[in-house]
Amino acid sequence: MALAGRIRSALPLLTKALRTYPLPAQRSALALSNSQFSRSYATPTGKKEEKVKTPLALFGGSGNYASALYLAAVKSSALDKVEEELLALVEAIKKSTTFAQFTKDPSVPADIRLKAIQQICEEAKFSEVTKGFLAVLAANGRLRYVDSIAKKFTDLTMAHKGEVKAVVITVIPLPAEEEKELRETLQEVIGRGKTVKIEQKIDPSILGGLVVEFGQKVFDMSIRTRARQMERFLREPVNFGNL
Structure with missing residues (x-):
C-alpha cells in the first residue's frame, strides 16, 4: 500500500483515540524537548561522530525543529524517506478535517495526542526518525506547526541536494x-x-x-x-x- 494510503487507513485510529476518556497528562513522560530529540540519535559511545551541519541557517521555532529533524535524518541515512513521510503526513492533514482539528486543538490532552500520533505512525510504517520526531511535536503541543516545519525541512533537503x-x-x-x-x-x-x-x-x-x-x-x-x-x-x- 502506498504511503498516503497507509496514513488514510490509520485515521480511524485517531478518531478512536480522541474518544478515549482523557487521562491526566504525565509531563514527566511526555516532556521531550527539541534537544532531547537530537540527542536520541547521537552516535553511540565509542564511535567517532561524523560532523553534520545544516546547509542553511534557519531561525525561529519551526526552523529549529526542522534543523533538528534534518540532522537526525542525515545521521540515520534516511533523509529522503523522512522527507517523503513528513510531506505525506502534511498532505493527509490537509485532506482530513478530523486530523487537521486534532493537530490544531490545544485542548487535546498530551497523553491522548501522543498515543494517537504513535498509532498513526505505526500503521503508516514510518521510520524511527519520523516517529520519534512526531512524538516530540505531539508531546510538546507543536503538531499545529508541522506544515511550516515541513516547508523549512524541504528547504534544507533542497539545499542538501544542490x-x-x-x-x-x-x-x-x-x-x-x-x-x-x-x-x-x-x-x-x-x-x-x-x-x-x-x-x-x-x-x-x-x-x-x-x-x-x-x-x-x-x-x-x-x-x-x-x-x-x-x-x-x-x-x-x-x-x-x-x-
Whole structure:
C-alpha cells in the first residue's frame, strides 16, 4: 500500500483515540524537548561522530525543529524517506478535517495526542526518525506547526541536494515548452553545481504574464503590475514647459 494510503487507513485510529476518556497528562513522560530529540540519535559511545551541519541557517521555532529533524535524518541515512513521510503526513492533514482539528486543538490532552500520533505512525510504517520526531511535536503541543516545519525541512533537503526552487506564478499553467525554456534560463543564471526546481502557482489576480520568485529576487512581469505602472504614469502631472 502506498504511503498516503497507509496514513488514510490509520485515521480511524485517531478518531478512536480522541474518544478515549482523557487521562491526566504525565509531563514527566511526555516532556521531550527539541534537544532531547537530537540527542536520541547521537552516535553511540565509542564511535567517532561524523560532523553534520545544516546547509542553511534557519531561525525561529519551526526552523529549529526542522534543523533538528534534518540532522537526525542525515545521521540515520534516511533523509529522503523522512522527507517523503513528513510531506505525506502534511498532505493527509490537509485532506482530513478530523486530523487537521486534532493537530490544531490545544485542548487535546498530551497523553491522548501522543498515543494517537504513535498509532498513526505505526500503521503508516514510518521510520524511527519520523516517529520519534512526531512524538516530540505531539508531546510538546507543536503538531499545529508541522506544515511550516515541513516547508523549512524541504528547504534544507533542497539545499542538501544542490537544488534551487523557483516559484512561477501565472494565470494558467505554463505549457511544457515554456516551462522548459524558463528552467534553462534560470539554470544559466545559477550556473553549474545546482539544479533549478520550478514550482508553479496559479493566481488569476495577476491578470496575465508571470511572476518569478527566485532566491531572494522577484521578477514581476505580470499584466497587473504593468497596469499599475501605467496608471501611476498617467496620474503624474504633465509639465508642458518640457514639451
